[in-house]
Amino acid sequence: MTQVAITDARGRLASIIDEARVEPVFLTRRNRPVAAVIDSxxxxxxxxxxxxxxxxxxxxxxxxxxxxxxxxxxxxxxxxxxxxxxx
CATH class of the missing domain: 1.10.287 (Helix Hairpins)
Known part of the structure; x- marks a missing residue:
C-alpha cells in the first residue's frame, strides 16, 4: 500500500497516477489516509x-x-x- 502526503503529491501527480494503475495510492494528511487515487x-x-x-x-x-x-x-x-x- 503506497501512501503519499498531500503536500508531496502536489508536485508529483503524474507519477502518482502511474502508480495508481497498479495499486491504489493513499493520500495522507497528518499521517492519516484522507483520499485515494485508483485506476478508473x-x-x-x-x-x-x-x-x-x-x-x-x-x-x-x-x-x-x-x-x-x-x-x-x-x-x-x-x-x-x-x-x-x-x-
Whole structure:
C-alpha cells in the first residue's frame, strides 16, 4: 500500500497516477489516509460490485421482512396472470 502526503503529491501527480494503475495510492494528511487515487477501470468495477451488493442486501431484507410478517410470496406465474402478461 503506497501512501503519499498531500503536500508531496502536489508536485508529483503524474507519477502518482502511474502508480495508481497498479495499486491504489493513499493520500495522507497528518499521517492519516484522507483520499485515494485508483485506476478508473478498478473504480468502475468497485461501483458495479457495490451496486450488486446493495441489490443482494435489498432482496435479503425483503425476505427477512416477509418472514417476520409471516407472509407467503406470490408465485411469479400468478403475478403475470393477474397482470394479463400470460398468453
Amino acid at each position: 477501470a478498478q473504480l468502475e468495477r468497485l461501483l458495479e460490485d457495490a451496486e450488486e451488493l446493495a441489490d443482494i442486501r435489498a432482496v435479503d431484507a425483503a425476505w427477512e421482512e416477509a418472514e417476520w410478517l409471516d407472509e407467503v410470496p406470490v408465485p411469479w406465474d400468478e403475478v403475470k396472470r393477474d397482470l394479463g402478461l400470460t398468453l
